[in-house]
Amino acid sequence: MxxxxxxxxxxxxxxxxxxxxxxxxxxxxxxxxxxxxxxxxxxxxxxxxxxxxxxxxxxxxxxxxxxxxxxxxxxxxxxxxxxxxxxxxxxxxxxxxxxxxxxxxxxxxxxxxxxxxxxxxxxxxxxxxxxxxxxxxxxxxxxxxxxxxxxxxxxxxxxxxxxxxxxxxxxxxxFSNEEIAMLEKLSWWDWPIEHIEKNMTILVKRDIKTLWDYAMNNHLIKKSL
Incomplete structure (x- = not known):
């Protein structure tokens, strides 16, 4: 890429x-x-x-x-x-x-x-x-x-x-309040660019759960908002 x-x-x-x-x-x-x-x-x-x-x-x-x-x-x-x-x-x-x-x-x-x-x-x-x-x-x-x-x-x-x-x-x-809380916690814009690039397809879809799972598996979740 x-x-x-x-x-x-x-x-x-x-x-x-x-x-x-x-x-x-x-x-x-x-x-x-x-x-x-x-x-x-x-x-x-x-x-x-x-x-x-x-x-x-x-x-x-x-x-x-x-x-x-x-x-x-x-x-x-x-x-x-x-x-x-x-x-x-x-x-x-x-x-x-x-x-x-x-x-x-x-x-x-x-x-x-x-x-x-x-x-x-x-x-x-x-x-x-x-x-x-x-x-x-x-x-x-x-x-x-x-x-x-x-x-x-x-x-x-x-x-x-x-x-x-x-x-x-x-x-x-x-999004719902729950989804917004998840997205704020994810803060995907702060991820290293290589992780963002891997998830571009997910980011343009409404698949917050998959993005959350990826972030969890790659230790990308913020500890606090």
């Missing part, structure tokens, strides 16, 4: 519209975006502009990060709104005086501005973001979830859920 190299920017020969994001991020000067192996982004025009066109308002003010797991699929136009996009909302005005500098910045430094504090945006492993899906600041999308086209996700998404709409809502889970 010819193994796919996760460090190749263009993983599909002759196709310039799909890239692995990890090498793109590692070659950039961006220090608060982290992407796992084999996660890809497809764009109808230029996927290499991902950090500019899809990770928005990333000015470094909020000290938050974007963390995307392994084996995720990001469709054309999927976007992440970083916390720096937000204005202070507790006062009389939402106008951001200090960003214009000069006397305004001296009067109320940006570091003292009453901005809402957010956690990092965290996209789990094996997540599929549909075309033009938008992830808002501080949101966590659980492993194995699917975010529908044009969905706007402003709240955390449980593992293996399907969410659609604006604001996004869970329409169903992909």
């Amino acid at each position: 010819s193994r796919i190299n996760s460090d190749n920017l263009y993983p599909i020969e002759g196709l310039a519209t799909t890239i692995f994001l990890k090498p793109l991020v590692e070659e950039s000067e961006i220090t608060n975006v982290f992407v796992g192996e084999y996660t890809y982004y497809s764009d109808f025009k230029e996927p290499k502009n991902f950090l500019r066109d899809n990770v928005l308002y990333n000015y470094g003010i909020s000290n938050t990060a974007l963390r995307i797991g392994k084996f995720c699929a990001l469709a054309n136009g999927a976007k992440f709104i970083m916390a720096d996009a937000n204005h202070a909302t507790e006062g009389i005005t939402t106008f951001p005086f200090p960003i214009f500098g000069g006397d305004w910045a001296d009067t109320i430094p940006l570091s003292e501005y009453p901005l809402k504090r957010y956690s990092d945006i965290i996209i789990g492993n094996d997540v599929w973001l549909g075309e033009s899906a938008t992830i808002m600041p501080g949101v966590k999308v659980g492993n194995g979830s699917i975010v529908g086209s044009k969905a706007v996700v402003s709240k955390d998404v449980p593992p293996y859920s399907i969410v659609v709409g604006n604001p996004a809502r869970v329409v169903r889970t992909r």
Whole structure:
């Protein structure tokens, strides 16, 4: 088997519209975006502009990060709104005086501005973001979830859920609670790649029991979630 190299920017020969994001991020000067192996982004025009066109308002003010797991699929136009996009909302005005500098910045430094504090945006492993899906600041999308086209996700998404709409809502889970617990325990995306390759046929089928048995026989089960 010819193994796919996760460090190749263009993983599909002759196709310039799909890239692995990890090498793109590692070659950039961006220090608060982290992407796992084999996660890809497809764009109808230029996927290499991902950090500019899809990770928005990333000015470094909020000290938050974007963390995307392994084996995720990001469709054309999927976007992440970083916390720096937000204005202070507790006062009389939402106008951001200090960003214009000069006397305004001296009067109320940006570091003292009453901005809402957010956690990092965290996209789990094996997540599929549909075309033009938008992830808002501080949101966590659980492993194995699917975010529908044009969905706007402003709240955390449980593992293996399907969410659609604006604001996004869970329409169903992909598996039973018991199956989800097994899949979280399996965490197949963290296996050595040779074990993943041996189980590709199983991974694309709904045969959790067989995958579980393989993991047990090869000591691949996590001791704790």
